[in-house]
Amino acid sequence: MRKLKSILLVDDDNATNFLHELVINQMNICEEVFVKKNGLDAFSFIEELDENGKPLPDLILLDINMPVMNGWEFLERCKTIEKRISETTIILMLTTSLNPEDKRRSQGVEMVKDYINKPLSSDTLEDVLSRFFGVEVG
Amino acid sequence: MGATFFSGVNKLFTRSFIIGTCLLTILPCMLFLMGIDFSHHLHGINTEEIRESTSTDLNRYILINFAGAFIHLLLEWSAVIIAGATAVLAFVQYKVTGNPITAIIGVALLCAGSMDAFHALAAINLIDSVADNKDFIPFTWAISRMFNAVILLIGVVTFLLKKRYNRKEGNQKSKNIQILSFTIFLVAIAYLLVIYCAQSAVLPQTMFPDSLITRPYDLFPLVVFVVMGIWLLPRFYKYERNVFSFALMWSMVPAVVTQAHMAFGSSDIYDAHFNISHALKAVSYLVPFVGIVMDYIFRYREEIVRIEELKLAHIKLEQKTKEQEQFTYIASHDLQEPVRTVISFSELLEKQYVGQLDDKAAKYLFFINEASVRMSELIKGLLDYSCIGAEKKMETFDCNDVIGGLRKDLHLVIEESNTVLNISSLPTIQGYKVEVRLLLQNLITNAIKFKKKDVSPVIDISCDSKLGYWQFEIKDNGIGIAEVHTERIFSIFQRLHSRDDYAGTGIGLAHCQKIVDLHNGEIWVDSKINEGAAFCFTIKKEE
Numbered sequence: 001m002r003k004l005k006s007i008l009l010v011d012d013d014n015a016t017n018f019l020h021e022l023v024i025n026q027m028n029i030c031e032e033v034f035v036k037k038n039g040l041d042a043f044s045f046i047e048e049l050d051e052n053g054k055p056l057p058d059l060i061l062l063d064i065n066m067p068v069m070n071g072w073e074f075l076e077r078c079k080t081i082e083k084r085i086s087e088t089t090i091i092l093m094l095t096t097s098l099n100p101e102d103k104r105r106s107q108g109v110e111m112v113k114d115y116i117n118k119p120l121s122s123d124t125l126e127d128v129l130s131r132f133f134g135v136e137v138g
Numbered sequence: 139m140g141a142t143f144f145s146g147v148n149k150l151f152t153r154s155f156i157i158g159t160c161l162l163t164i165l166p167c168m169l170f171l172m173g174i175d176f177s178h179h180l181h182g183i184n185t186e187e188i189r190e191s192t193s194t195d196l197n198r199y200i201l202i203n204f205a206g207a208f209i210h211l212l213l214e215w216s217a218v219i220i221a222g223a224t225a226v227l228a229f230v231q232y233k234v235t236g237n238p239i240t241a242i243i244g245v246a247l248l249c250a251g252s253m254d255a256f257h258a259l260a261a262i263n264l265i266d267s268v269a270d271n272k273d274f275i276p277f278t279w280a281i282s283r284m285f286n287a288v289i290l291l292i293g294v295v296t297f298l299l300k301k302r303y304n305r306k307e308g309n310q311k312s313k314n315i316q317i318l319s320f321t322i323f324l325v326a327i328a329y330l331l332v333i334y335c336a337q338s339a340v341l342p343q344t345m346f347p348d349s350l351i352t353r354p355y356d357l358f359p360l361v362v363f364v365v366m367g368i369w370l371l372p373r374f375y376k377y378e379r380n381v382f383s384f385a386l387m388w389s390m391v392p393a394v395v396t397q398a399h400m401a402f403g404s405s406d407i408y409d410a411h412f413n414i415s416h417a418l419k420a421v422s423y424l425v426p427f428v429g430i431v432m433d434y435i436f437r438y439r440e441e442i443v444r445i446e447e448l449k450l451a452h453i454k455l456e457q458k459t460k461e462q463e464q465f466t467y468i469a470s471h472d473l474q475e476p477v478r479t480v481i482s483f484s485e486l487l488e489k490q491y492v493g494q495l496d497d498k499a500a501k502y503l504f505f506i507n508e509a510s511v512r513m514s515e516l517i518k519g520l521l522d523y524s525c526i527g528a529e530k531k532m533e534t535f536d537c538n539d540v541i542g543g544l545r546k547d548l549h550l551v552i553e554e555s556n557t558v559l560n561i562s563s564l565p566t567i568q569g570y571k572v573e574v575r576l577l578l579q580n581l582i583t584n585a586i587k588f589k590k591k592d593v594s595p596v597i598d599i600s601c602d603s604k605l606g607y608w609q610f611e612i613k614d615n616g617i618g619i620a621e622v623h624t625e626r627i628f629s630i631f632q633r634l635h636s637r638d639d640y641a642g643t644g645i646g647l648a649h650c651q652k653i654v655d656l657h658n659g660e661i662w663v664d665s666k667i668n669e670g671a672a673f674c675f676t677i678k679k680e681e
Contacts, residue, residue: 118475
């Protein structure tokens with residue numbers, strides 16, 4: 001089974017990140033998991049990788065409500081390297097409720113491929129892998 | 139009636155009104171004392187002079203001679219018109235406010251005006267009298283003044299007696315009958331008086347030029363007016379606090395002075411005090427007229443202010459409701475995240491520590507999980523409640539289609555429970571389609587959920603067309619609801635059964651209530667324990 005190189009979790013809630021990391025590791029689908037607590041840290045991280053010519057994360061799980069810089073603002077900043085991101089990275093937005101407003105807004109952003117409910121379950125992750133990475137989990 | 143009469147603006151009005159009335163009343167007397175001559179004595183026609191004048195001169199001569207009669211007619215007729223106009227306005231006000239006393243006063247004024255008209259027409263011989271004008275004019279004046287005083291007295295006294303003995307007012311029909319009988323009574327008396335005056339060859343003498351009291355018949359109305367002005371009308375005003383009764387009270391000032399000028403001053407027809415009295419009589423009708431016109435103006439202004447206030451209150455209410463809904467939404471939205479975390483980790487604990495937890499720990503964990511799930515459902519219910527109607531769209535739709543759609547969505551539940559849905563032909567209505575669908579869905583699922591133990595649910599859905607609204611009924615044969623609970627079940631989170639017996643958050647009917655409120659309707663239930671329930675709701679028909 002092909003493994004992803006890396007997944008970036010962007011969320012300020014420790015419990016959520018713990019859970020997501022657990023699910024990812026249990027499914028054994030990627031080599032590295034990065035965790036950033038807000039949009040600014042996440043963007044600096046990505047920028048650094050980009051400048052050093054290193055590969056960007058295959059999958060970004062992006063929360064909306066975060067301090068310092070929230071999910072929307074992060075996406076705004078990413079527009080500068082939008083081209084590179086679209087080629088290599090899938091961004092998924094995560095939220096606690098199916099707010100139609102947020103969903104509509106996310107559909108307006110190219111980089112965001114889907115919009116799902118927290119918490120991420122193994123089923124959802126399987127679905128994401130098969131849809132965007134063509135990876136079938138045994 | 140005129141509850142804001144004594145606000146700041148109106149204090150100015152009342153003061154000016156009183157001062158104006160009093161000034162106008164003593165003005166003629168002042169002018170008289172300063173030497174202005176108000177008299178127009180009948181010079182008498184000199185046949186010699188007539189023979190020697192040309193025809194134009196003759197016309198002038200005749201007209202000058204009749205100046206007194208003309209002035210008299212003008213003054214009287216002005217009074218009659220004003221009384222008539224006041225009566226009309228009073229009747230209109232009665233129609234609008236339903237206050238019978240306004241109509242009674244109107245009738246009294248109209249009758250008094252009619253007597254004055256009779257007196258005026260008689261004075262210029264348009265109504266022919268048997269007796270001589272020299273007696274006729276003063277006598278009819280005296281009669282009409284007494285009539286005026288008495289009918290006002292009767293009207294006001296009747297009102298005060300009614301108040302004292304606390305008679306109930308009664309409905310429109312009985313009020314109309316009372317007013318009509320009062321009118322007939324007055325008209326009958328007036329008519330009899332008129333006949334008597336016109337047909338009597340000899341009328342009592344009313345003028346006594348050499349005594350102090352030159353016209354004693356005018357004393358009786360004077361006393362009545364004084365009594366009305368000092369005692370009865372102020373009491374009347376205490377009960378009927380409006381501009382009209384206020385003006386009526388103050389109209390006694392010119393009325394009394396009218397009588398005084400006649401009773402003590404006038405010794406001949408068309409002399410100064412005679413004319414002054416007639417002018418003041420017109421003033422005493424003018425005062426209530428101004429009163430009723432001001433009443434209309436004040437009311438109109440009040441209406442405008444009230445409408446503005448209502449508009450503002452409405453806007454504020456809408457704002458508050460919106461704020462509250464936003465608050466509920468945000469609160470429940472933010473509450474979900476920690477609840478979700480609790481659920482996730484308690485599930486993790488259960489999964490990862492299977493077998494490692496003793497019975498007690500397992501039980502504690504189970505309760506934690508169960509409660510968190512319930513909390514999550516409650517929050518979701520609250521969230522949904524706050525969202526109801528947020529994106530409502532008014533459309534015209536066929537309710538049968540809605541039911542058809544629901545049948546499909548609920549077909550699993552319907553089959554499992556062997557539910558029978560009997561739908562009578564439902565109308566096409568105007569409303570919020572999505573919300574109405576949810577409303578019907580909630581009621582149907584409730585009917586299925588609360589079925590009797592071994593009885594398949596039978597649900598009858600029908601709709602009645604009523605005046606201005608549709609009335610829907612969803613009737614079931616389930617376990618029913620005790621009558622004491624039929625109101626509170628529409629409140630949020632209200633449940634009548636333990637969670638062991640029936641699942642659910644108790645928010646379904648609160649949703650229904652909110653949706654029905656959106657449509658300006660009502661929702662209620664007719665039910666008895668074990669006898670099923672009939673849920674009814676109304677939706678307003680569009681014009």
